[in-house]
Amino acid sequence: MFITFEGIDGSGKSTQLSILAEQLIHGGFSVLTTRDPGGTDLGQQLRHILLHHSGFVSQRCELFLYLADRAQHVEELIQPALARGNIVLCDRFIDSTIAYQGGGRGLSIEEINHLNMQATQGLKPDLTFLFDAPAELLLQRAKNRSAADRFEQETLAFYERVRQTYLDLAHQEPRRIQILDASLPLVTLSKQVDEIVQGKLKASC
Ligand code: TMP
Numbered sequence: 001m002f003i004t005f006e007g008i009d010g011s012g013k014s015t016q017l018s019i020l021a022e023q024l025i026h027g028g029f030s031v032l033t034t035r036d037p038g039g040t041d042l043g044q045q046l047r048h049i050l051l052h053h054s055g056f057v058s059q060r061c062e063l064f065l066y067l068a069d070r071a072q073h074v075e076e077l078i079q080p081a082l083a084r085g086n087i088v089l090c091d092r093f094i095d096s097t098i099a100y101q102g103g104g105r106g107l108s109i110e111e112i113n114h115l116n117m118q119a120t121q122g123l124k125p126d127l128t129f130l131f132d133a134p135a136e137l138l139l140q141r142a143k144n145r146s147a148a149d150r151f152e153q154e155t156l157a158f159y160e161r162v163r164q165t166y167l168d169l170a171h172q173e174p175r176r177i178q179i180l181d182a183s184l185p186l187v188t189l190s191k192q193v194d195e196i197v198q199g200k201l202k203a204s205c
Helices: 013-026 041-052 059-083 094-104 109-120 135-145 156-172 186-204
Strands: 002-007 031-035 087-091 127-132 177-181
Touching: 002 013, 002 094, 013 031, 013 087, 013 127, 013 186, 031 059, 041 059, 059 087, 059 094, 059 109, 094 109, 094 156, 127 156, 127 186, 135 156, 156 177, 177 186
Parallel strands: 002 087, 002 127, 031 087, 127 177
Antiparallel strands: none
C-alpha cells in the first residue's frame, strides 16, 4: 500500500507520517518512510538545488527537477518496496507538483498530469492525506520552525493558490484524497489518520 502526505509547509504532515509509521511498525507491518524530493542519494542533491539554489531557477527547470527526483525515487526506492510488500509512506508526491508548480506557479495542470505519469510510470498513491488549514496559519507555523528555503520567499497569495489547488484535487478524487483539518490537535489528527488507514488495510485484506 502506498500512502502519501500532502499539505502546505507547516501543516504537520511530516509529524503525522512519523506517528503513523511507528504505529504500523508496532502493529507488525514492514514500512518504508521516504520523502519527495530527496528520497534517494541523487534526490538529496536535487532537493538541495531545489530548495537552496540562490540564483535564478526558471519555472520549467524547477518542474523538471521535481519530476527527475520523482522518476529516480519511484524506480530506485518506492516500486521495489511495494513489490516486497512494504507499506510505503511518502512525504509529498504527485499532488505537490500540481499544487505548487500548477496552482502556485501557474504552469499547465494538464501538462503536469501528463509529465507526472511519465515520471512515475503510472504509479499513483492508494491513499493521500491532505492536511488543510488557512495558508496564513500554516505559514506562520513553518516560519517559527524551520530555516528559510526558496519557497518561504513566496507570497501569501501563492500559498492560497496552492491550497485551493489541493482542495480542488481532493474534490476531484474524493476516494483517494482525504482532507484533514490541520488546525486540530496533533493527537486528534493522528487518531483520524490511524482510523482511515486501518479501514483501508481491512478493506484490502
Ligand atoms: P518539504 O519541506 O515538505 O519536503 O517540501 C519541500 C518544498 O518543495 C515545499 O515548499 C514544497 C515544494 N515542492 C514543490 O514545489 N513541488 C513538488 O513537486 C514537491 C514534491 C515539493
